[in-house]
Amino acid sequence: MELTLWTYEGPPHVGAMRIAASMEGLHYVLHAPQGDTYADLLFTMIERRDRRPPVTYTTFQARDLGGDTAELVKRSIQQAVDRFQPEALLVGESCTAELIQDQPGALAGGMNLGVPVVNLELPAYSKKENWGAAETLYQLCRTLLREQLPAPGTPRPSPDRWRAEGRRPRVNLLGPSLLGFRCRDDIKEIRGLLGEHGIDVNVVAPMGARPADLVRLPEADANVCLYPEVAGPLCSWLERQFGTPVVRTVPIGVGATRRFLAELSTVLDLEAPEANEADLRSRMPWYSRSVDSTYLTGKRVFIFADATHAIAAARIAADELGFTVVGLGTYSRELAREVRAAAKELGLEALITDDYLAVEKAMGEAAPELVLGTQMERHSAKRLGIPCAVISAPLHVQDVPARYAPQMGWEGANVIFDSWVHPLMMGLEEHLIGMFRHDFEFVEGHRSHLAEGAPPRQAAAHEPDVAAVAGSSMAAAANGTAAAGATATLAPPTVTEGTAVWSADGEAALRKIPFFVRGKVKTNTETFARDHGVAAITEEVLYDAKAHYSK
């Protein structure tokens, strides 16, 4: 049993729903108790879809458990097929149905429905949403492509067969789905990018595809694995069975888009793209080089997201915006190795967890100036008083915007520049607040370009720096740094055991540090005091520490 206040991912059947709802002509019969239809809201409200997800639930109740639930499953399957006449059918269970073991997939298999049936076995008590989506897509394609499987020993098709066939090369775009982060616009961006390089798109899946389209997957010269969380297993299988090469670079960020194009041209035996294409096509490199961005240098950023977006964000932050990445982590255990490697390159230890208290604690300890995370980090960051931008699912309705807002490709880089820099204090304001601290309007932590910026009086009244270090009472208590903290008003910095005591002039000096770096300065000074056996932190100790860490 695991105490959970927030879950980064839903159960695996929600992943299967994402595949079904993203596609056309595919229906999903889900053996589930009354109430599990809540998941429809993810699609009708967050994704703002104009139709119900293609899911028929058995919605059994307690009184059904005394009777024949298997009969209920069969009736639901027959009704769904008769009513919706899908090209293929997914049949599976939710967590409760898994316990009563009616084997709905096997039942459907014996019903002669006249359409391909995919029996989904998604272990709800050990796996989660993205795994469920990846497994569903993989099993669906396996079922639909069974008849096309080449005999063992068949030579792999040459990736440049397009040349011999006198046509443009064509690729599949695999992985985009509903409830994924900005998939709708990423597809458009990548489709355009490929078109400019003379590459056609064979099939986009699952988003917008029909089962009949999936049957054409082997006709592509390469598979582009845009979202490894969803399409990774399918791409590997297609590579093994059909010899289709996989392009694994995810084109999020200017550098990644260049590497993506380079990898694609190698795989397809195309001419390498122009070296200055990025500068011509994306505004991001110039915006980031322009002097207005100088103050972004070394901004401390904490990143937590699904693996794909976390890795991409870390690269962009470090290489393209000149930030210092002070924390990198993911909840995608399936891709933990890749995130660990990316963290190692930055001299960090990756945080692999799905425990939001652990993330909040790590965030508090890293004392960043910017958080790039999921919907949840937005709120932890708000609690800690740190600017934040959302870069990955789980998302909320505001991250399914009406406007064009890709993350991938050249335009994606433009969107990223704007959305990551926006929450930070603007340069002039940052300078002025550092110089004059007695203003009645532009006070500590105030960001006047954000309408919802820190309310002036409140920001002045309490100590955001202490909050940033100690975190919420719950996180702090979990951390063992605060005794049974029941209140949100945080203890003065002197209570933490084994830490030097702040003198009055030391605290006064600390308050003069601009608020967004104050958390880090406080931690550094305390560490310095501890390492040097200093008992009381005075103003001089703070400056000693400052000099020590600037070396």
Added chain:
Amino acid sequence: MASTPTLPPLLRESGQREVFCGLTSIVWLHRRMPDAFFLVVGSRTCAHLVQSAAGVMIFAEPRFGTAILGERDLAGLADANEELDRVVNDLLERRPEIRTLFLVGSCPSEVIKLDLAKAAERINTRMRGRVRVVNYSGSGIETTFTQGEDGALSALVPLLPSSDENQLLLVGTLADGVEDRFLTLFERLGIGPVRSLPPRQSTALPAVGPGTKLLLAQPFLSDTVRALERRGATRLPSPYPLGVEGSRAWMAAAAAAFGVDPNLVAEVLDPLVERGRRALAPLRRQLEGKRLFLMPDSQLEIPLARFLSRECGMELVEVGTPYLDRPLMAEELALLPEGTQLSEGQDLERQLERVRAARPDLVVCGLGIANPLEAEGIATKWSIELVFSPIHGIDQAADLAELFARPLHRRQLLKWN
């Protein structure tokens, strides 16, 4: 009261149901009793549901969570009990200010027959004096949406102190402002003491006994009422306090039971009734003659239909309810217009066929259905909002009507050429 209307036979349906489970009640109950914590014992699906339903609220100091069952817990029951004790210990160590802990059963915990009642008893004995642990089920297999509140309140009933004192007990969650307003009005009528279940503090439970008269603010409290009646309380039959008419009748029922002079009742309430009707008039003009279809959700459907037809002039196409408790709904049913088609339960696809065939002017339905129906050109009012809005009382009648007029008004406003 008018003579009982003739209603066509109740349409009883079974099939796919598009409703919330009782766990969703946590979303408002945790605000009503901030010193309580709701620990769901269930699966990741349960955790996902509560966070999806609670939206942004989850990020305040959490007052609810899920003990997610893992494969190890499914292997053997004894182990699951130890695990639960460990999780509860962890939680109470982190959150010592919790006074009442609700262990909320879910479909998985019910299906594997994890005995949460016994667990609550066990933990209670250990924690005596510090925290009270109670148990109820919010599982989808047993409860629909607001029935979760019924479960939570009936779990509290055995904890209520006994008292023979004559008192009025308002049963069912009310918005704070609405509750205060009712208290003021009951005071003007000379009725008292008046107490509420649930209270604002889980430790400040009202007493109950033979002198207690129950006035139900919400129609979905079947088990709670029966549990209170077993403790000697008497229910005052009345329509529910929605709209001018229902609210007046509701307060008058209490006045009659407390022997208040009808002249005083008229003196206190009639000016409010008149003001309420004036406020309703412009909304009635927007709603009059419009055809209304209510899909099952919260059991509020019948009182809402009564208000919208009698006070706003709407025509009722079908009034669906997830569960019909006839004794608790008798006064409401008596006020429905002749020929109102009621349905209990749901077969979603067939009900949607009836919606499409009838082309009503407004469909009250859940959020899983609302946008898809709008896309088909059918105006909707999402029903969950009614559980989260201050809608009770004479003074709220216009606000309640406005919730239904707003989507129709919006349709008139929007133009694309």
